[in-house]
Amino acid sequence: VCVAGYGQSDGNEILQLIPPPTLLTKEAQGLCPERDFKVECGGFSERPVYSLKYVPDTSLLVTSGPPDSSLQVWQVSAEDSDVIKSVSTIATENGTEQSWAKIATISARAPWVLHGSRLDRVQITEVESRKNVYTAASRGSEELSTLAFLDCNTLLLCCATGRLCLADIRQPQSLVEATAVPSAPCTEQWCMGTRHGAQGSEPSSQPVARLSSRGLLTLTDLRKTSELLALAKARVPSPGSGAEFLCVSWAPALEGYLAISGFDGTVHVYDTQSWDSSGREAEPIFIHKGHAFGGAGGSGDPPLVTVHTWHLQKPRTLLSAASDGSLHVWDWVQPCGKC
Amino acid sequence: MPEIKVTPLGAGQDVGRSCILVSIAGKNVMLDCGMHMGYNDDRRFPDFSYITQNGRLTDFLDCVIISHFHLDHCGALPYFSEMVGYDGPIYMTHPTKAICPILLEDYRKITVDKKGETNFFTSQMIKDCMKKVVAVHLHQTVQVDEELEIKAYYAGHVLGAAMFQIKVGCESVVYTGDYNMTPDRHLGAAWIDKCRPDLLITESTYATTIRDSKRCRERDFLKKVHETVERGGKVLIPVFALGRAQELCILLETFWERMNLKAPIYFSTGLTEKANHYYKLFITWTNQKIRKTFVQRNMFEFKHIKAFDRAFADNPGPMVVFATPGMLHAGQSLQIFRKWAGNEKNMVIMPGYCVQGTVGHKILSGQRKLEMEGRQILEVKMQVEYMSFSAHADAKGIMQLIRQAEPSNVLLVHGEAKKMEFLKQKIEQEFHVSCFMPANGETTTILTNPCIPVDISLGLLKRETAIGPVPDAKKPKLMHGSLLMKDNSFRLVSPEQALKELGLAEHQLRFTCRVHIQDPRKEHETVLRVYNHLKGILKDYSVQHLPDGSITVESILIQATAHSEDQGTKVLLVSWTYQDEELGSYLTSLLKKGLPQST
Secondary structure (H helix, E strand, O other), rough: OOEOOOOOOEEEEEEEEEEHHHHHOOOOOOOOOOOOOOEEEEEEEEOOEEEEEOOOOOOEEEEOOOOOOOOEEEOOOOEEEEEEEEEEOOOOOOOOOOOOEEEEEOOOOOEEEEOOEEEEHHHEEEOOOOOOEOOOHHHOOOOOOOEEEOOEEEEEEEEEOOOOOEEEEOOOOOEEEEOOOOOOOOOOOOEEEOOOOOOOOOHOOOOOOEEEEEEEEEEEEOOOOEEEEEEEEOOOOOOOEEEEEEEEEEEEOOOOOEEEEOOOOOOEEEEHHHOOOOOOEEEEEEEEHHHHHOOOOHHHHHOEEEEEEEOOOOEEEEEEEEOOOOEEEOOOOOOOOOO | OOOOEEEEEEOOOOOOOOOOEEOOOEEEEEEOOOOOOOOOOOOOOOOOOHHOOOOOOOOOOOOEEEEOOOOHHHHHHHHHHHHHHOOEEEEEEEEHHHHHHHHHHHHHHHHHHHHHOOOOHHHHHHHHHHHOOEEEOOEEEEEOOOOOOEEEEEEEOOOOOOEOOOOOEEEEEEEOOOOOOOOOOOOOOOOOOOOOOOEEEEEOOOOOEOOOOOHHHHHHHHHHHHHHHOOOOEEEEEEOOOHHHHHHHHHHHHHHHHHOOOOEEEOOOOHHHHHHHHHHHHHOOOOOOHHHHHHOOOOOOOOOOOOOOOOHHHOOEEEEEEEEOOOOOOOOHHHHHHHHOOOOOEEEEEOOOOOOHHHHHHHHHHOEEOOOHOOOOHHHHHHHHEEEOOOOHHHHHHHHHHHOOOOOOOOEEOHHHOOOOHHHHHHHHHHHHHHHHHOOOEEEEOOOOOOOEEEHHHHHHHHHHHHHOOOOOOOOOOOOOEEEEEEEEEEEEHHHHHHHHHOOOOOEEEEEEEEEEEEOOOHHHHHHHHHHHHHHHHOOOOEEOOOOOEEOOOOOEEEOOOOOOOHHHEEEEEEEEEHHHHHHHHHHHHHHHHOOOOO
């Protein structure tokens, strides 16, 4: 688990943590008194870390954050040291605005990072050589909110406006647009979550979820982008905070489950299998409220959940982090049908 | 440069055998004398041959300080003082002095009686060792000898645990032992004042740990106990009389009260009284809440927790029992364990580390069939849980303590160097101090900058304060004077007074330099050219052209004469006193470059 700070001042830390043994293995293996995380290694970043991704099959990390859209590459585990070292910077041409790049990584043909702050600045760079491998055709200059590799050839881009764009990197000039979102006030911002299906399945067979800052959730099947698979509304507080921390993700081990966060100190879990396209309010399966209660209480603003993710193996376990520096690992108990 | 030398003793990078040698201003102090519980041979003791190859250690050490009663900090003490040989003072807090011998004896019993070891200290040795102990109070300055003094600070962690400040003159070292920066239910948090030691020595064993929230840990424990009791099972918690047991008791008592539970909770006979006795005796060592309520009601006399009687173990129905000893190696806890092990509804919760060879250790490693005395096999069907409730400082706690004490240097012991690099950088960046991480057996030398107090004469003080900006208490001021060292006193006086006192005459040094300048004009014209040139360049200095034809720059004199043989060359005589050396040299090199054409 890697955590990083996004404070304004110097000296943000990046920490790679090893969860306690009880969380690492699938079944309980022997006894262990530890419930604590261990800092395996740590590093210092001069700029705030807004986005952090591992590069699969390597010991590298890529981070991005203001003031510009360049990426920082870090070396994580060295034999003789526990310091995360800055290895290189992937520079990009900067606009005048204070933007930062969204990133996604893959290591299919080589370790690649897909990055960009706007729709007309999307590129894929090889991490180690910093060579540009692909530049997406420009189709507008909207701000991007989420990027993803659907497989080693297919990219999915989600703009802050909710617009989805598909691209095949073998055909540089193509950028296929997917459905727009239901009309909404223009201040509404969107982000997306994608899911990898079982090995060998078509990447576009998995529905793509989009979440708006008003709590609207749409599900789209990429093979049939003309209509929405489902539309629902989450019961969330009206958008007080910005859309910076909006996050939606699919459960890797539970079919049809997704989680959303970024509105307040809670994380909601939904079962989308019962959803239709009516746009009705959906009932969450579970709401994790720990961050709101966990803090010192009283002083300062209530914590805001900044990001969440699912445990890769344990089906109902999630990890979430909040603006007060807390990290929670939690699960929920499915109420049984009888009794 | 004065220096402080620190050497952690012991072989190997292992955790758990604390023993640190500190050499400060000629005094040698040993901090803690712990035993490693995992080894059965000499590796469990620190390697004292570092101090001296043979013979007793009394002459080599000025004192020994023990931080608290855990065996990895005091376990080797009887071996050290009676078997290797040391007769000097051993300092520790009052609770530590009271509890240490009990733990030592307990451990001796397991090692010798149960495991049959021979090279181990005896009961008598423990007693003889404790006779050398001098007990100290918190925040009490203890003079070990004329120059060496020590002071204990509250460390939390366990009853009587202390952090120690060791001071010789103006050099000081603070050793933390084990400490806890967050208060728990019966102990407060560690605290130290802004004593600004030259060096802070802290253990870094848990530095890479980010602690789980206490609430979650406690909830986990309570859940397990509750679930077992709800299904009618019995919970056995083997504990040592003092330490985490009190914490767990207070936790259970509060939970039982809140949930209105009826199942009985028992605490081993003898244990309750002993624990109560020590906590009452050392009430000032517990946290504020306990002290406040102690007047009305003894915190350690519980409503739901009663004294245990052997017969109760056979009672049907759910119950929770705290029993000693903690590793299930003998006594009551083992007896109860044997009775309850066969029922899968029951549970045993081990709250700490168990030494190899004990039943506790065996069941924690997964063994479910144990061989007991008389070749009997015991099948363990009860649930075995392992929960650590130890109170140690993590990285955040270490940073907090450094912030409180403001040391000039930090030394981390008991961590692997490779795994401490990040913490070292973090400390160096945040506090701008040097951070050291010696391996066991490696000596670290820390240079100190001691302050030496000096008397200043009134005349000099008056004179210096008249010059320059108004003195600011927060800013150092550069002064000019003479330091007289006589007998053992230092005095700062003006140079004139020093000369007078010593009966010496002052010498004046004056330098003169000749610079040749090509100039066919008359001397006074050359002088004028030089004057204008210098005036133009040396805007911050007082450049004057005197009526007698010479130029002064501040107190430096420049005169021009014609060269005796060559009328086209003028010779400039530049003359200055030793005090104006810098300006004099500068002027000379400036003039040597020649005069600009246009003047």
